[in-house]
Amino acid sequence: MASNSASQILATTKTAPYSKPRDSRFLQSRKPYLNLCCLSQKFSNDNALFCLPNSKSFLLAKELEERNSNNHSPTLREICQDHVPGNVLLPTDVQREALPVLFSGNDCILHAQTGSGKTLTYFLLIYSQINPKKSAVQALIVVPTRELGMQITKVARMLAAARHMDPELEQKSYTVMALLDGGMLRRHKSWLKAEPPAIVVATIGSLSQLLEKQIFKLDSLRVLVVDEVDFLFKSSKQVSSLRKLLTSYSSCNNRQTVFASASILQHRRFIHDCIQQKWTKGDVVHVHVNRIMPMPACLYHRFVICGRKAKHQVLLSLLQSDLPESGIIFVGEQSEKSKKSGQASSTTVLIDFLRASYEGPLDILLLEEDMNFNSRAASLTDVRKGDGYLLVSTDIVARGIDLPETTHIYNFDLPKTAIDYLHRAGRTGRKPFSDERYYVTNIILAEERFVLQRFENELMFHCEKLTMEA
Numbered sequence: 001m002a003s004n005s006a007s008q009i010l011a012t013t014k015t016a017p018y019s020k021p022r023d024s025r026f027l028q029s030r031k032p033y034l035n036l037c038c039l040s041q042k043f044s045n046d047n048a049l050f051c052l053p054n055s056k057s058f059l060l061a062k063e064l065e066e067r068n069s070n071n072h073s074p075t076l077r078e079i080c081q082d083h084v085p086g087n088v089l090l091p092t093d094v095q096r097e098a099l100p101v102l103f104s105g106n107d108c109i110l111h112a113q114t115g116s117g118k119t120l121t122y123f124l125l126i127y128s129q130i131n132p133k134k135s136a137v138q139a140l141i142v143v144p145t146r147e148l149g150m151q152i153t154k155v156a157r158m159l160a161a162a163r164h165m166d167p168e169l170e171q172k173s174y175t176v177m178a179l180l181d182g183g184m185l186r187r188h189k190s191w192l193k194a195e196p197p198a199i200v201v202a203t204i205g206s207l208s209q210l211l212e213k214q215i216f217k218l219d220s221l222r223v224l225v226v227d228e229v230d231f232l233f234k235s236s237k238q239v240s241s242l243r244k245l246l247t248s249y250s251s252c253n254n255r256q257t258v259f260a261s262a263s264i265l266q267h268r269r270f271i272h273d274c275i276q277q278k279w280t281k282g283d284v285v286h287v288h289v290n291r292i293m294p295m296p297a298c299l300y301h302r303f304v305i306c307g308r309k310a311k312h313q314v315l316l317s318l319l320q321s322d323l324p325e326s327g328i329i330f331v332g333e334q335s336e337k338s339k340k341s342g343q344a345s346s347t348t349v350l351i352d353f354l355r356a357s358y359e360g361p362l363d364i365l366l367l368e369e370d371m372n373f374n375s376r377a378a379s380l381t382d383v384r385k386g387d388g389y390l391l392v393s394t395d396i397v398a399r400g401i402d403l404p405e406t407t408h409i410y411n412f413d414l415p416k417t418a419i420d421y422l423h424r425a426g427r428t429g430r431k432p433f434s435d436e437r438y439y440v441t442n443i444i445l446a447e448e449r450f451v452l453q454r455f456e457n458e459l460m461f462h463c464e465k466l467t468m469e470a
């Protein structure tokens, strides 16, 4: 971690652009800026991470320095409360445990519940390590899907823009490139040749193409992050390229490697492999948070048993009684056989049904693999408009997608595995420290009850039976 006082302010997040507001509607929608302070290691035993209104962070950093040099050491929380009473956000468990490890230079396996703030944890490391004046790729984040890549690029750019606004920091901006499947590789090539970005967020397919052609060099890489690492290792299309990348580029002394996921099965075996294969350094730290409760406690799980033909009507009744603020309805993928026989997919049938029968205020949207990249991006943009949505989707949004407004998940079709259940369920309950309850409802056939029971045993949760009134 850098040693000067400015380094105490690692990053600043904001929820609206800093450019001059164009009209009063824009002004009204502008939320207060948040500063995110991550304090140097000597403070790390206390609460190391705070969100503060913009103007306060510089005062806070200065005051910390003064009080520290006078050997006066109030708690960080006290100092923050002096400046912004009632407006201090605490670090999540994974942030509190992992940041000291990461700032000590260790490689790390971030293994914590869905929605627990792993993304910010690795970005705080990245922004403490990279130098915007250096024209080289210094941080690489590998993700499994284009959708997750777009989301993470957005977070990176928000942090970069806000850090650029910090008067005490370097005036050169941090550039972030999204190198994702379906993108314009030719344009990326020219960009990489002209002036390499500091941070690259990539899917493994696009990344491998550029690495093979030696257009993309990782000699200056300081931080390599693999997000949803277990998913990538399980994916037959992606695993060999990932292994190749890890073998060639990690485990170097001046580089840190971070693996993140809410589910790392057989993690002892995985850590052993990491060390053996030199994907990480030998002293890699496994930060494993909430080991006995793999899913967030704020989730309330329910199931309804019904016949196959009644499923649509049951879903409609649930939507009418639950009145979700926003919800995601997960549907199983259409089989190749069914596609070949020209049958309509379950997602299409369900969307048509909801559009004809649902009379509530939420927008009904679709997102599935078979849509083209532009339509997929448009669906997510519509979801994020903030008017409330019912998103009918396959597992494509089950990993990493952060839609904090989602209050309800419906498994219209059960997922295939307990791990898939965990990630689908984890698309709700994504507001750390909120004491709200979020709902995961499974609409199942009688013969599927034992499958759900198996998930309950494996993930250690209880699912309550819901009886629908006739």
Ligand SMILES: Nc1ncnc2c1ncn2[C@@H]1O[C@H](COP(=O)(O)OP(=O)(O)OP(=O)(O)O)[C@@H](O)[C@H]1O
Pocket: 049, 089, 090, 091, 092, 095, 112, 113, 114, 115, 116, 117, 118, 119, 120, 261, 262, 399, 400, 401, 402, 404, 426, 430, 431, 432
């Ligand atoms: N310290 C914090 N205080 C409040 N909110 C936070 C904090 N850290 C992160 N968040 C918010 O929590 C939400 C979930 O964070 P994030 O997307 O990083 O989860 P995750 O652990 O990566 O989950 P998943 O395993 O599902 O990918 C985000 O909306 C993020 O902005």
